[in-house]
Amino acid sequence: MWCFRQYCPQIGDSISRDGAGACSWRWEDRSWPPPGGRAPGDFRCGEASWRTAVEEFLAGIGPADETAMRAATERQLLLTKPAGSLGVLEELSIRIAGMTGVCPPAVPTPAVVTVFAADHGVHAQGVSPWPQEVTAAMLANFAAGGAAVNAFAANNRVDVRVVDVGVASDVEGLDIVHAKVRAGTRDLSVEKALSEDEVRAAIGIGFELAGKLVGDGYRCLLTGDMGIANTTASAALIATFTGATAADVTGRGTGIDDATLAHKTDIVATALALHEVPASDPLGALAAYGGLEHAALAGYIMGGAAHKVPVILDGVIAGAAALVAQAFHPAAVEYCVAGHRSAEPGHAVALKTLGLSPLVDLDLRLGEGTGAVLAYPILTCAVRALAEMATFESAGITSGEDDAAGGDGVA
Numbered sequence: 302m303w304c305f306r307q308y309c310p311q312i313g314d315s316i317s318r319d320g321a322g323a324c325s326w327r328w329e330d331r332s333w334p335p336p337g338g339r340a341p342g343d344f345r346c347g348e349a350s351w352r353t354a355v356e357e358f359l360a361g362i363g364p365a366d367e368t369a370m371r372a373a374t375e376r377q378l379l380l381t382k383p384a385g386s387l388g389v390l391e392e393l394s395i396r397i398a399g400m401t402g403v404c405p406p407a408v409p410t411p412a413v414v415t416v417f418a419a420d421h422g423v424h425a426q427g428v429s430p431w432p433q434e435v436t437a438a439m440l441a442n443f444a445a446g447g448a449a450v451n452a453f454a455a456n457n458r459v460d461v462r463v464v465d466v467g468v469a470s471d472v473e474g475l476d477i478v479h480a481k482v483r484a485g486t487r488d489l490s491v492e493k494a495l496s497e498d499e500v501r502a503a504i505g506i507g508f509e510l511a512g513k514l515v516g517d518g519y520r521c522l523l524t525g526d527m528g529i530a531n532t533t534a535s536a537a538l539i540a541t542f543t544g545a546t547a548a549d550v551t552g553r554g555t556g557i558d559d560a561t562l563a564h565k566t567d568i569v570a571t572a573l574a575l576h577e578v579p580a581s582d583p584l585g586a587l588a589a590y591g592g593l594e595h596a597a598l599a600g601y602i603m604g605g606a607a608h609k610v611p612v613i614l615d616g617v618i619a620g621a622a623a624l625v626a627q628a629f630h631p632a633a634v635e636y637c638v639a640g641h642r643s644a645e646p647g648h649a650v651a652l653k654t655l656g657l658s659p660l661v662d663l664d665l666r667l668g669e670g671t672g673a674v675l676a677y678p679i680l681t682c683a684v685r686a687l688a689e690m691a692t693f694e695s696a697g698i699t700s701g702e703d704d705a706a707g708g709d710g711v712a
């Protein structure tokens with residue numbers, strides 16, 4: 302059994318409204334490490350207020366290392382293959398060199414997928430065909446190893462962490478990370494989903510957890526999510542940061558009929574008109590629309606970037622969170638890899654603004670981190686090729702010298 306608890310369970314009330322006071326809550330690591338887990342690490346909120354903390358997070362993020370990327374680009378030309386023949390994998394390996402600042406980079410292992418879970422007040426508007434209780438029920442399923450992400454993760458040697466960052470019901474008994482900021486968001490179509498303090502707290506949870514995971518030895522962070530109705534919040538966030546309309550970014554989520562899709566699109570349009578958050582205000586967007594898992598994911602992505610560790614994004618929920626991270630700090634996206642393209646229409650819109658191309662496109666529309674876990678071995682293969690392949694020189698292969706580098710016209 303391992304869990305983190307807050308000294309103060311009423312986090313919203315425990316942080317001064319103007320953000321000027323000291324952080325009045327901390328993590329307490331009661332029984333680390335998890336069974337079979339890695340070495341314990343310190344996982345405590347600092348003394349700073351969350352306002353300061355978010356600024357500190359941003360100060361820790363820098364651009365990818367151009368020298369390492371240049372070296373990786375040159376090295377690719379020396380490897381025993383026609384130049385460019387590994388296609389997207391070559392570009393990916395160069396990006397990993399840039400993220401980690403090393404050429405050739407180490408294989409990014411071990412990897413962990415963190416499933417941030419939370420509920421959504423907008424569920425009351427009938428935007429999802431599933432009852433809200435499914436969020437908590439799926440947490441029990443993740444903990445028991447019975448979800449799709451567990452199966453994929455077992456196949457691809459990825460560890461799974463599950464975090465309650467805002468599930469509506471009590472899931473205290475589950476063997477997961479307990480970090481509930483509040484029991485679900487408020488309904489984004491009638492009021493702000495979250496207070497700014499709640500947003501800060503959730504961002505901090507994701508950021509701190511990313512740091513802890515890197516401290517524990519993980520070298521690749523994968524995003525996961527669970528939250529019935531979270532494709533509605535994702536649509537509102539994506540519209541905010543891309544300028545797309547509600548109709549462009551609202552999809553069928555877990556599977557709704559045409560009438561419910563029209564209603565869901567109206568709800569997103571109503572929320573966008575109600576809050577009118579500019580793309581330059583990521584904190585305001587998270588407060589307007591939520592969700593707590595989006596905020597935690599944004600923090601987690603920024604945490605990966607600050608620690609110079611690749612972050613593989615899952616589907617539309619991760620895409621929305623990455624747009625938030627990008628709005629906080631454009632360089633955060635330099636550490637992101639798009640694992641896949643979800644069938645949810647807003648995802649392609651999000652990826653375009655993020656400037657990321659998905660590694661796989663298999664019509665998945667599940668979430669949980671499944672698309673990210675599926676893509677992970679592609680990323681490790683890309684790095685292995687750069688790090689482990691022989692060069693023409695070391696293998697004693699001649700290939701018409703200039704042509705080996707030039708690619709075209711090899712006889």
Ligand SMILES: Cc1cc2ncn([C@H]3O[C@H](COP(=O)(O)O)[C@@H](O)[C@H]3O)c2cc1C
Binds near residue numbers: 429527
């Ligand atoms: C059994 C089940 C397992 C899931 N695993 C991920 N999701 C996914 O579907 C939800 C979002 O879709 P919507 O916005 O339409 O509610 C999220 O929980 C997401 O993670 C699931 C959904 C269900 C029902």
Ligand SMILES: O=C(O)c1cccnc1
Binds near residue numbers: 532554
């Ligand atoms: O893209 C996703 O991750 C997704 C799509 C539909 C429902 N849940 C998640």
